[in-house]
Amino acid sequence: MYFQINKNIERYVSFNLDELKIFNSLLEYSVVPKKTILLHEGEICKFEAFVIKGCVRKYYIDTNGLEVILQFAIENAWISDISFSIYEKNPSRVYIETLEDCQLFLFNPESKEELFSKAPKFERAFRILMQRSLAATQDRLFNTISKTATEKYVEFLEQYPALPQRVVQHYIASYLGISPEFLSKIRKKMAK
Amino acid sequence: MYFQINKNIERYVSFNLDELKIFNSLLEYSVVPKKTILLHEGEICKFEAFVIKGCVRKYYIDTNGLEVILQFAIENAWISDISFSIYEKNPSRVYIETLEDCQLFLFNPESKEELFSKAPKFERAFRILMQRSLAATQDRLFNTISKTATEKYVEFLEQYPALPQRVVQHYIASYLGISPEFLSKIRKKMAK
DNA sequence: TTTATTTCTTGTCCTAGTTCAATGCAATTG
């Protein structure tokens, strides 16, 4: 049960069995049906979620009432609104919602503090996780500014080859920052 | 000399005098003339820079050879390509360049490790700094996707009211992800 | 299996923003 998350956390820092045991004891296992909103706009995000099985999206609603998807998280990915919420205690501007029935590990700030005090090496692992998420966001900004809609879609397919079979198409358009109609037209053109 | 950086690092975590002394002893003070490239694409970024005085930009060159500015840093801001370079030892895709004569503190990864081992509380402060930079990047992504060019420019003016007097206008266009001509037209319309 | 609901596609028209000159202006440089 803990195999996936331990493998994930050990990607950049190694831990011994005792350390992993502490880590695992602080995780909350949770089964969540699809279309459950884990975080509403205006709430304070009190968790970081690791996806064991399923698919989750993070999105905000823009000034025109349009949903914009910031992140998809599938198996072995972390998702949270850490940047705004956790340490600064600001209400979040985003929603986090399951798209499929999910098995998750939830990790809350108190547990995180406890982990860091009992096994400080985890500070480093979580700092690296955050750096990776910063890198991913910067990369996405890069693409959003510099690439055409078609290029963005092609890159998306490379990065998430399994997602088109798992989520509806207009969510992908929303992630890419283009209209669903235009994505449809891109696909038509690419099919040739 | 250390007043500004100490005030900055204490924004979210407080330190005693001994801790600050250790921190300050590990910083490298550096005076850099304008138009100096501190980091080239392809290099590994071996510093985090804190701006005491001056103005710095971080940018990449897109596939059409066009410069896109990711960040401006003025007094009391940090700038680095931490996300890609420092811990993962990947070559950077960005350039970091001074736009004015600058006074900087440079902080390198070895010093950072030393700091963390001598005064572990700094781990937390730097984790929060990184979260803030993640939040800022996410915010920028948000704006880039959801706002019109005019809205982006107005927000930019609110966030960096002093910058238009300090950097050439097409750099601002490059930051906003629009063409310099269009920014000029926006300004004309706004002047009315 | 029939109905209802959601999603995807396609076409037409429209607009925000780009590209490409051309011109004037400010700022360096010799």
Place this chain on the structure above:
DNA sequence: CAATTGCATTGAACTAGGACAAGAAATAAA
């Protein structure tokens, strides 16, 4: 101070992508 270079402005023509509407397909519900 003249000359060169870089920068901002303006206009005209163009294009990527959006908005709207209507139909077709697929999914879910009953």
